[in-house]
Amino acid sequence: MNSSRSGAKATIAATLVLVLAGAGRANEIKGKVSVQGIKTAENIAVYVDVIADKKFDAPKDHIVIDQRKMAFLPHVVAVQQGTTVEFLNSDPVGHNVYWPSVSGNKKLAHNLGTWPKGEKKPFQFNDLGVASLLCNVHPEMSGYVVVVPTPYFAVTDKDGNFEIKNVPAGKYTLRTWSEDGKPTTQAVDLSGATATVELTVKK
């Protein structure tokens, strides 16, 4: 009896360890975004939407957006809420960085002004939404900062592929944002090591 009881306890303990280990394991969501009526599937932000009862600390690492050859590089940046973005000017000409709203909320408009070549200006994005980056003397310049609620996000490559790494197992809502397309939402069940999803963004 004693041996059978201890065997059962060991089995239960082992099962618990495996379950707990699975819940905390870093998995990934990867996939491909297809587009309809849009020129390219590149630069589409894909992110895990708000997770109920889950809050994340603001990341300490800063993201850099460069102004080079009169363009914002990269063109689209996804960041977690609370991230500080440093805007670098690599051009010998003057630029300014401003956004007229965050997702249409003009109260969140901001103008960082102008600074010389080689210098950076930081800004912490605390409001969820999309900030359209502009320069008032070079209106052809445009960039986007997509502020998302979780640290699980990616931006598609030129073929529309993306990988969101280090996502704990669970059920999530995946959302997209693109410059020319409508937002897309898709449920994802990440029970294994990898969940592969196919998304379609339409104009």
Added chain:
Amino acid sequence: MKGRVANTSIVASLTAVVIVFWVMLASVPKTSAIPAFSRKYQTSCTTCHNNYPELNDFGEAFKKNGFKFPKDDEVFVKEPPVLLGSKAQKEAFPGAVYPGEIPGYLPIAFRYEGNFTLNRKQPPGIIAQNGFTPRTDLFAPNTFTIISAGSFGQNLSFWIDDDISVGAANANGSMGDGWLKYSDLGHGFGLPKNALNVRFGQFELDLPFTQAKTIYLSPYDIYSETAIAGPLGTTNNSTIFGSPQRGIEFGGTPNNGNFDWSVAVTNGSNVGTTTRSSKDVYVRLSQKFNLEREAESRNAIQAAGPTGPRDHTSIRVGFLYYYGKNQQNQDGLLFPGLATIEEPFYRVGGDLRFKYRKLELFGLGMFGHDDNHLVTPGAPPTIAGAPAIRFSGGFAGANYWFYPWLIGTFHYDAVNSHADFVNGTPASEHQTRNRFSPGFQVLVRANIKVVGEYQYTFGHPYTDPVSGNILFFRPNTFQTGIDYVF
């Protein structure tokens, strides 16, 4: 009236000059922003213009640098040039053609303008005297212009603009500028960058305020002023500032572009081939005082404003001087029995321009002086000195940017000429002819404008058909139109 000559040849000559003068005025070439550069650099017009064709500080620096970005130009070029020989071919010179380059794109741009006009209602006396002018003209095509400009490598730049069509009637437009410029000629002598440049061809003089690239619908009157003596003597000088000249110009912009100098030797005739052997000299000096407080901003191409790059707060003061020797009767037909008549003349002036944030104030004053003679017919005829033909005048104005796309404009023009008053060309109530011209400009897009200007002009005399009295009529007009480049 002893000594005064009622010479039919003078009258004929005067008439011809007046006709040529008005034809020139009607076809004053206007050039503009250069979409060819937009294509080359894949950038908007606003990079170089606050309100095209007026240049902002960056545009000025771009122009002074031979149509290249002031720093690291090759980094920004999106359409690489075609090399006419490798750079290493320099070493083979003079055994081989020196290497050059041409734009990798077709450096061509177009501009089209046309206006709606509302004229003040004419009294019967004016209609009887000058003919009927409709109150409105819904659309009058103005000019369709082709512009080509760019650079041929490190030091050579070029500009050609031609009105393909004027008034949409036919292809009777004229060339504005057509020149080739070599920049930084003084580099080999250790001079500062762009301290010595040379330009050759047909060009607008280095005027304090450009007429060819003005933002206004109406020209600066003083730039169109000629010195015609009429019954006051022999002076018959059609040289004006408002049209291009032909010749060679040396100039430079040392001191970080703040000092500007130029000396041009020109034919002195604005149209056609040269009519006299003597050449004219034009000298222009100006100094810009940069009033930005921060040294870094002061030394940058544009000032670093709290909400973006902007033009420097600055004052520019300048001086101009033009000297020539008008010649007539070289063939002895105008005044038979007399030798060539030489009449030295000069124009001298000063200018001021102030820029502060959204406001721009400017002004120019000018004085003209032409030697004059009286011819007494006889056998032989005699010639003697006469009071000089003089005129003065200028303009002043202001522009204000309510928004980057909405600009209020105003300029006041005045010309004071006793000779014009006597000649009645154009007829005026006073010896001073003046005009107030408030207006607006709306940048619908960076390359499309809707412009408007009201012109409140001086009184023109006419005879009242009922009373026979001399009355005065101001032929005020309002013009508005479209202006686009591509």
